[in-house]
Amino acid sequence: MIVDARGKACPLPVVIANKALQDRQDNEEVQVYVDNDIAVQNVKRMAATKGLEVAVTEGDGYFVLTIAGDIKEEAQAPVVCGCERNTVVAVTSATMGSGSEELGKLLMKGFIYALSQQETLPKAILFYNGGASIPTEGSVSLEDLKSMEAQGVAIYTCGTCLDFYGLKDKLAVGSVTNMYSIVELLSQADHIIRP
Amino acid sequence: MRRKELCILLTFSTTTEAMAMEAHASAHGLPGRLIPVPTVIHAGCGVCWKAPIAEKPRILAAMEKEQLPYEGFFELVI
The missing domain is CATH 3.30.110.40 (TusA-like domain)
Structure with missing residues (x-):
């Protein structure tokens, strides 16, 4: 057949x-x-x-x-499609891990690239606090984020954070979100990845 | 669907050397970017410089001219 x-x-x-x-x-x-x-x-x-x-x-x-x-x-296990899992990535800083800021930025760039190369992508990526700079103009990760967005990944950045860091007009991928939506996304997620 | 392309990859002995390559490329407009080393090259940790295959002569010439150290050179479809 x-x-x-x-x-x-x-x-x-x-x-x-x-x-x-x-x-x-x-x-x-x-x-x-x-x-x-x-x-x-x-x-x-x-x-x-x-x-x-x-x-x-x-x-x-x-x-x-x-x-x-x-x-x-x-x-006879139930049919489960990997893309049906509700995985949310929460990026809370421009750096990955603590220690050297320079190394932390390099690691975060690598994390977002590696994330974009996965066969099963997350449902959404949230950026808040220091992470809010990553989806903005001039960021080295824009290409990876745009690629994931084109494949259906929702990309949200905290509006309060963009405002605080003076980046409100610089958002280059995804859309602005608020705390209610952030709480809803995180509370409904099956998995939360925080690099 | 993510499109895979033939690329060149330069690996480095140390993360510091990789960062130096990134700084040099940024200052001199060399194409490419740092990415985590693909596991088909080795399973360890590390970053490498990825650039389009068409830029191979330019990248290698710059590495030699500027005496930028690198450990390995690979051509890979990723």
């Missing part, structure tokens, strides 16, 4: 693949076509939770996941 999930946003590739596995006859192989790394990882994870074998081949701008085997009775 072949199913095409190219052009489908997460979590549809997982849903489509899962349905194909349920509908297949006599445990036939299912080939799932997707067009991005995140879908590959999510479909692989879903198949693994069912105890199935997955082989991935890459074409020109797409991937084919060939899923084979019997669904293990004991492995």
Whole structure:
């Protein structure tokens, strides 16, 4: 059986693949076509939770996941797509860790770059207090933040903080938020990462 | 979907050398940026200079001319 999930946003590739596995006859192989790394990882994870074998081949701008085997009775775990986890990153300082300020800035730059390279991105990134300078004009992390925003990550910066640091007109990515929204985002998060 | 591109990566023996490279590049308009060293190069901690592959001759010429130390040179799709 072949199913095409190219052009489908997460979590549809997982849903489509899962349905194909349920509908297949006599445990036939299912080939799932997707067009991005995140879908590959999510479909692989879903198949693994069912105890199935997955082989991935890459074409020109797409991937084919060939899923084979019997669904293990004991492995009937619920289908969970990594992108459904509500992870929020709270950046509270322009530096990462305490100690040298110069090193701390370097580490924070590296953290935001590494974050942007993850297969599963957070739902939102919050910037407050000293962290409010990071999404503003002239910041070395703008490219990474814009890339994540383009992929659906919500980027919010504390308005009070921008005002305090004289950066109100310098915000270059994302939008301004307030304390009520910050509290809501943090309290509803499954995971909070604070570099 | 994040687009991967062929890049050059320069690793350094020390973080201080990496910072010196960043300062030099900033002062002289050299393209590139510091990023954490990708784990396919080594699993340790550290930062490296990443620049587009097209800038390879310019970067290497500047490193030699300015006697900027670096440890390793890699070409990698990231």
